[in-house]
Amino acid sequence: MSHEHHHGHHHHDDDDVQEHREHGAPLSPVELRVRALESLLVDKGLVDPVALDALIDTYETKVGPRNGAKIVARAWVDPAFKRRLLEDGTAAVAEHGFVGRQSEKLVVVENTPQVHNMVVCTLCSCYPWAVLGLPPVWYKSAPYRARAVIDPRGVLGELGVSVPADREVRVWDSTAEIRYLVLPERPAGTEDMTEAQLAELVTRDAMIGVATVAGARR
Amino acid sequence: MNGAHDLGGMHGFGPVDIEPDEPVFHHEWERRAFAITLAAGFLGKWNIDQSRFAREQMPPAEYLATTYYEHWLFGLEKLLHDLKLVDRAEVLARERDPASPAAPVSGSRVLDARDVEKALRTSRTSKADEDVAPRYKVGDHVVTRNIHPIGHTRLPRYARGKRGVVALDHGVWVFPDTAGNGLGRKPQHCYSVRFEARELWGEAATARDAIYIDLWDDHLEPA
Numbered sequence: 517m518s519h520e521h522h523h524g525h526h527h528h529d530d531d532d533v534q535e536h537r538e539h540g541a542p543l544s545p546v547e548l549r550v551r552a553l554e555s556l557l558v559d560k561g562l563v564d565p566v567a568l569d570a571l572i573d574t575y576e577t578k579v580g581p582r583n584g585a586k587i588v589a590r591a592w593v594d595p596a597f598k599r600r601l602l603e604d605g606t607a608a609v610a611e612h613g614f615v616g617r618q619s620e621k622l623v624v625v626e627n628t629p630q631v632h633n634m635v636v637c638t639l640c641s642c643y644p645w646a647v648l649g650l651p652p653v654w655y656k657s658a659p660y661r662a663r664a665v666i667d668p669r670g671v672l673g674e675l676g677v678s679v680p681a682d683r684e685v686r687v688w689d690s691t692a693e694i695r696y697l698v699l700p701e702r703p704a705g706t707e708d709m710t711e712a713q714l715a716e717l718v719t720r721d722a723m724i725g726v727a728t729v730a731g732a733r734r
Numbered sequence: 735m736n737g738a739h740d741l742g743g744m745h746g747f748g749p750v751d752i753e754p755d756e757p758v759f760h761h762e763w764e765r766r767a768f769a770i771t772l773a774a775g776f777l778g779k780w781n782i783d784q785s786r787f788a789r790e791q792m793p794p795a796e797y798l799a800t801t802y803y804e805h806w807l808f809g810l811e812k813l814l815h816d817l818k819l820v821d822r823a824e825v826l827a828r829e830r831d832p833a834s835p836a837a838p839v840s841g842s843r844v845l846d847a848r849d850v851e852k853a854l855r856t857s858r859t860s861k862a863d864e865d866v867a868p869r870y871k872v873g874d875h876v877v878t879r880n881i882h883p884i885g886h887t888r889l890p891r892y893a894r895g896k897r898g899v900v901a902l903d904h905g906v907w908v909f910p911d912t913a914g915n916g917l918g919r920k921p922q923h924c925y926s927v928r929f930e931a932r933e934l935w936g937e938a939a940t941a942r943d944a945i946y947i948d949l950w951d952d953h954l955e956p957a
Binding site for chain 2: 546548549551552553555557559561562566567568569570571572574575576616617620621638641649650652653654656657658660661662666668669671674681686687688689690691692693721726
């Protein structure tokens with residue numbers, strides 16, 4: 517099999533791997549390496565194998581962008597909550613129980629007709645895990661990390677977000693342990709929607725600032 | 735260090751490619767690499783800045799040719815090797831022979847499965863409780879230091895020697911430029927500093943746009 521994971525941005529060889537394994541083919545070099553390292557850590561008593569499964573399950577099934585979407589929807593319907601959220605994001609999301617790793621301090625930045633915010637981590641992959649889960653590949657990839665700060669309007673344009681010339685673009689480079697969440701603009705025509713319905717409109721990418729929230733469900 | 739990780743402003747990587755309905759992990763080995771990295775972090779043998787610095791030390795050509803969790807693996811193996819917890823030779827031997835010996839290590843605080851939820855919720859590694867006076871206040875004009883340390887720094891290359899304005903004071907935090915190099919916590923204020931796009935990128939940038947970067951007292955001088 518080819519080892520595409522050595523060449524950047526393609527991640528679709530999983531099926532190949534599964535198939536090879538079912539047919540008894542050898543593991544790829546990186547699979548061998550991870551398996552060797554994990555088994556050594558377990559044998560030495562440095563990791564608890566049950567804890568490993570719990571960590572994976574947490575970020576695969578429990579913590580994800582639906583957390584952030586609930587926060588955004590609440591802010592759209594509850595002006596007092598929105599004020600608290602923009603004043604002290606950490607405390608306001610803790611009201612919802614969303615606290616913890618990679619979110620020691622959360623700052624929420626609001627998109628308005630005057631300002632469009634977007635978030636990047638040029639040095640690594642800092643991302644507000646507690647409200648968005650683990651970052652997608654594109655967020656961690658070289659193209660986004662390289663271009664978000666030097667050509668934010670170009671990146672946004674390619675992703676379908678056209679920022680008017682009279683609107684300021686603010687790029688937040690997360691170089692510390694402070695994490696940033698974008699509060700997107702509430703779309704027009706959603707006045708009659710419930711908080712739960714609004715939360716369903718909110719996407720991960722809108723909370724990173726590389727998408728806007730569409731009003732009507734497709 | 736001026737490594738391949740410091741990507742802000744580079745050209746030539748192509749478009750941002752968003753995968754629709756992307757899964758959290760693309761391969762089983764990514765799940766395992768993620769989990770062992772997080773679990774090993776809870777051993778308390780290194781801090782988050784040291785783990786970032788370990789990944790940054792991947793040779794640049796290799797860093798750019800590999801994926802995210804391969805960076806994590808490189809960093810984890812380096813830390814485990816340097817701290818004499820898991821030797822590289824042991825990993826190679828175990829790759830060849832699943833029954834190869836594992837050299838014992840002295841007692842460690844291991845993350846127990848029952849503590850995972852609590853550990854993730856209370857994980858608080860970098861906020862400092864010390865009462866340290868801020869050197870700057872919101873609205874102050876600052877200039878970043880022009881430094882090129884061979885060790886770990888959170889001052890990106892694209893923002894060195896640049897003028898900005900303090901926008902937010904985040905309070906007192908551990909200083910990564912010392913903590914990441916094993917030189918202590920050196921707690922100090924961290925700020926969000928606003929840089930006009932044209933200060934960083936010249937006249938071709940849009941005049942009204944700005945970049946906000948989180949920087950510490952020791953990265954800044956009065957302007």
